[in-house]
């Protein structure tokens with residue numbers, strides 16, 4: 001490494017690591033980033049397949065080469081200069097990271113808390129800098145928030161791609177999107193284009209609903225359901241809105257996942273600015289898409305933003321966490337009526353990583369007569385854009401077939417399927433042809449039953 005390592009993310013939380021024998025193998029270069037990789041002590045919990053969610057790529061391949069341990073070891077070797085002059089363009093490192101779906105299973109289940117999803121993002125961002133360009137497919141998926149509002153105008157193209165296999169093949173060849181994969185379908189109108197204005201507090205129970213890019217453009221009914229549920233509970237619901245003339249807000253997830261840190265930071269700042277007046281007044285920020293809302297509690301703290309972020313992180317809650325919290329505090333005034341059905345629940349990886357499945361269980365158990373069953377599975381395999389990529393399609397579907405899809409098929413067709421993640425819903429739809437619901441839609445159905 002000729003130039004000193006300049007991290008794109010803020011790794012200072014790991015500065016104090018490495019003061020003892022347990023971390024004796026810290027790479028010579030890489031500073032606190034190297035220390036974060038050195039948390040791995042080789043205990044190989046990431047190579048178990050009997051319980052938990054870590055690590056989907058090891059579960060699929062049963063190979064050390066696709067485990068968290070190997071990724072951490074390769075990263076350390078790269079930072080030590082063992083894989084060539086520039087650590088981030090080493091093919092060995094690319095191979096090690098290839099099947100990491102950034103599920104954060106390791107952050108939660110590795111005994112030492114190795115956060116490979118975060119380490120991988122830094123490595124990817126460094127890789128783009130080193131080669132001086134970002135491929136078209138990665139730029140397209142990252143920039144989704146910029147052109148999501150155009151999706152509804154090109155529905156014909158999605159249809160054509162679906163009906164004419166040659167077009168799907170051309171997409172695969174020139175853009176790298178798997179021909180066998182369906183494309184997300186945009187709604188005719190975004191949720192925020194008709195979201196009600198609430199300037200004055202109509203009650204003391206105020207909340208702000210974070211409508212992410214996916215709920216806004218692709219699943220506005222989920223945002224609508226959440227609005228109706230919160231209003232039924234007597235909450236005044238505010239929305240974070242962009243500055244005048246600016247496009248819709250986004251958390252920056254698509255940029256972050258594609259290693260475009262500056263763009264993720266810019267999106268995050270827009271959102272922080274829009275949410276701050278509400279957070280300052282002590283309002284909870286409620287989110288629907290786990291990977292978007294939980295960015296506020298996790299990735300934002302690594303983006304070198306400002307002192308408002310830790311305060312915002314404390315205010316950010318998933319809808320299920322908020323409702324569970326209100327119920328525990330005896331402040332939930334929503335009348336839920338019986339739904340006589342069995343519901344199979346698939347948890348999003350980030351819900352699992354942040355312990356939100358307990359809240360899912362608690363909230364769904366409030367619905368009378370609803371039989372709740374959690375699917376024991378690891379990552380669904382879609383993982384954002386991972387499963388859309390031509391070279392990952394087979395691995396993505398195989399991950400889903402390890403446990404998730406067989407359990408849904410075995411349960412029959414008269415049960416409900418609940419999945420709060422947009423990627424998980426897409427994978428289930430592609431895999432078994434059934435459209436899962438979001439928790440907000442179940443609660444609305446219970447209120448209206």
Ligand code: SF4
Pocket residue numbers: 039040041042043044045046047068069072106109110111112113114
């Ligand atoms: S990543 Fe965690 S679980 Fe896997 S070998 Fe390293 S310390 Fe053990």
Ligand code: SF4
Pocket residue numbers: 053054055056057067068071099100101102103104105106107116117
């Ligand atoms: S983020 Fe998920 S896929 Fe990647 S190393 Fe961790 S557990 Fe494995």
